[in-house]
Amino acid sequence: MMRGAGWSTLLYKELLRFWKISVQTIAAPVLTALLYLLIFSHVLEARVTVFGGEVGYTAFLIPGLVMMAVLQNAFANSSSSIIQSKITGNLIFILLPPLSPADLFIAYVLGAMVRGIAVGLGVFVVTLAFVPSVAAMPHPFWAIAFALLGSAILGTMGVIAGIWAEKFDQVAAFQNFVIMPLTFLSGVFYSIHSLPPFWQSLSRFNPFFYMIDGFRYGFFGLSDVAPGLSLAIVATCCAALGALTLALLASGWKLRR
Amino acid sequence: MAVAVEVANVMRRFGSVQALAGVSLSVDAGEFFGLLGPNGAGKTTLISILAGLTRADSGTARILGHDVVADYRSARRLLGVVPQELVFDPFFSVRETLKIQSGYFGIRDNGAWIDEILHHLDLTSKDDANMRSLSGGMKRRVLVGQALVHKPPVIVLDEPTAGVDVELRQNLWAFIRKLNRDGHTIILTTHYLEEAEALCGRIAMLKAGSLVALDTKQNLLSQVAGLTVRLVAERVPTAWQARVRRQDHRIFEIGLSRYAELEDLLAALRAEGIAIDELALQETDLEHVFLRIMGATERVP
Numbered sequence: 001m002m003r004g005a006g007w008s009t010l011l012y013k014e015l016l017r018f019w020k021i022s023v024q025t026i027a028a029p030v031l032t033a034l035l036y037l038l039i040f041s042h043v044l045e046a047r048v049t050v051f052g053g054e055v056g057y058t059a060f061l062i063p064g065l066v067m068m069a070v071l072q073n074a075f076a077n078s079s080s081s082i083i084q085s086k087i088t089g090n091l092i093f094i095l096l097p098p099l100s101p102a103d104l105f106i107a108y109v110l111g112a113m114v115r116g117i118a119v120g121l122g123v124f125v126v127t128l129a130f131v132p133s134v135a136a137m138p139h140p141f142w143a144i145a146f147a148l149l150g151s152a153i154l155g156t157m158g159v160i161a162g163i164w165a166e167k168f169d170q171v172a173a174f175q176n177f178v179i180m181p182l183t184f185l186s187g188v189f190y191s192i193h194s195l196p197p198f199w200q201s202l203s204r205f206n207p208f209f210y211m212i213d214g215f216r217y218g219f220f221g222l223s224d225v226a227p228g229l230s231l232a233i234v235a236t237c238c239a240a241l242g243a244l245t246l247a248l249l250a251s252g253w254k255l256r257r
Numbered sequence: 258m259a260v261a262v263e264v265a266n267v268m269r270r271f272g273s274v275q276a277l278a279g280v281s282l283s284v285d286a287g288e289f290f291g292l293l294g295p296n297g298a299g300k301t302t303l304i305s306i307l308a309g310l311t312r313a314d315s316g317t318a319r320i321l322g323h324d325v326v327a328d329y330r331s332a333r334r335l336l337g338v339v340p341q342e343l344v345f346d347p348f349f350s351v352r353e354t355l356k357i358q359s360g361y362f363g364i365r366d367n368g369a370w371i372d373e374i375l376h377h378l379d380l381t382s383k384d385d386a387n388m389r390s391l392s393g394g395m396k397r398r399v400l401v402g403q404a405l406v407h408k409p410p411v412i413v414l415d416e417p418t419a420g421v422d423v424e425l426r427q428n429l430w431a432f433i434r435k436l437n438r439d440g441h442t443i444i445l446t447t448h449y450l451e452e453a454e455a456l457c458g459r460i461a462m463l464k465a466g467s468l469v470a471l472d473t474k475q476n477l478l479s480q481v482a483g484l485t486v487r488l489v490a491e492r493v494p495t496a497w498q499a500r501v502r503r504q505d506h507r508i509f510e511i512g513l514s515r516y517a518e519l520e521d522l523l524a525a526l527r528a529e530g531i532a533i534d535e536l537a538l539q540e541t542d543l544e545h546v547f548l549r550i551m552g553a554t555e556r557v558p
Binding site: 005006008009010012013016017020021085088089090092093094095096097098099100252256257 | 271305308309310311312329330331333334336338340342344345346347348349353357358359360361362363403407
């Protein structure tokens with residue numbers, strides 16, 4: 001018998017799980033993002049000026065929608081996988097083997113990152129049909145760095161929500177009352193410079209704002225804050241949430257009675 | 258002989274319920290060990306502590322010398338658990354389920370052993386079937402298979418035959434017996450006392466979180482005299498009144514230590530002119546022992 005790392009099988013299981021229902025987990029969120037693009041760009045293209053008019057509104061919207069898809073789907077993957085396993089009882093299959101807290105963390109977060117980035121890529125490819133020039137990214141590595149960190153953060157938040165929740169509607173509440181407001185108030189659909197001063201200042205306390213602003217920098221070389229600062233803030237959030245999640249997994253909170 | 262499972266003074270409280278109140282026992286490698294007790298006695302809590310699903314408030318548990326908390330990786334590699342609840346992952350087929358479970362233990366190319374498990378559990382024809390499409394009995398067998406993918410030397414079965422029909426139950430026991438003959442230590446909790454009597458060499462009985470009996474099956478059975486006479490009559494002979502174990506109106510249960518004593522009982526009944534309405538002779542089984550230990554007021558689980 002060949003021995004390998006148990007976490008890689010858990011990652012494989014996580015990928016297989018969303019792949020088997022890819023219409024729901026990949027195609028549906030791509031369609032949703034496309035609808036946002038069609039409606040918002042049609043209504044607002046001629047009315048909204050962003051980055052002093054250097055970038056058209058539809059082009060501006062695309063990285064926002066891509067990143068929103070990455071973040072929401074990364075969260076959905078780990079949170080729904082864990083809550084489903086808890087409710088159906090099959091989480092026991094993961095708790096009985098010699099998987100360490102770090103094994104569980106790596107597998108669930110990587111699984112969430114793959115799903116988030118797969119949906120993000122889907123949205124990106126589909127939206128290219130509307131604004132092909134978006135493909136000419138001046139700083140692709142910045143965009144990749146923010147996509148990786150953003151999906152890791154939301155995957156981690158999904159793990160926390162999945163561990164904490166005891167019912168499906170608690171995960172839904174976490175999504176509706178935490179994830180959605182943070183996403184919609186992060187500048188997906190607007191530049192924070194278009195907001196009144198109070199809301200501008202408030203946005204600076206939202207880590208999602210830095211994820212989206214930094215990601216957008218990769219596309220246009222323009223951003224509301226310096227990308228280095230955004231990267232530092234996002235990386236710090238990622239490390240802090242990661243440490244918290246590892247501690248929760250190690251304590252067995254709500255998983256091992 | 259190596260000790261397969263060692264539990265020392267394990268305590269666990271859930272709110273106001275003392276699920277385990279200081280349980281100590283050890284199971285030697287190669288034993289077929291029964292863990293019996295009424296619902297709520299603490300059997301599943303004890304098994305959960307061995308499996309790392311529940312943490313003890315105090316006390317220690319070891320699998321083949323490996324502490325289930327401090328050295329959980331080794332302990333879990335040596336232990337296979339068939340859980341009581343009928344759980345499954347609806348996304349996967351039978352073979353995928355077993356392959357994934359192998360992978361969690363770090364085992365990659367496990368196809369030959371998975372084929373053998375499928376064969377012994379009579380699931381070969383279902384290996385591509387989705388878990389959702391299986392009957393309850395089949396799902397139960399997949400759970401047994403999942404517990405065996407990593408060839409654990411110690412196997413714990415928490416009521417594995419609940420809801421499994423008689424024929425499948427026989428097949429399952431034949432397979433578990435084979436595993437025991439091959440050297441695996443088996444720990445079984447069951448609601449079917451005849452099953453424990455047929456299979457287990459040594460038996461522990463739990464009641465309200467405490468160990469109330471721990472002995473070989475023979476010693477437990479000999480605690481209650483070998484035979485029980487169930488007599489329906491007006492009364493029992495004067496000299497036999499002290500031998501009545503239980504009485505319900507005109508029904509008397511009298512313990513006999515050997516068949517020859519039946520002759521004496523019949524002679525005494527004749528001598529006192531007592532008419533026999535009914536008479537039945539029963540060998541003592543584990544159920545008698547269980548009821549006696551648990552107290553006659555408790556129902557058999």
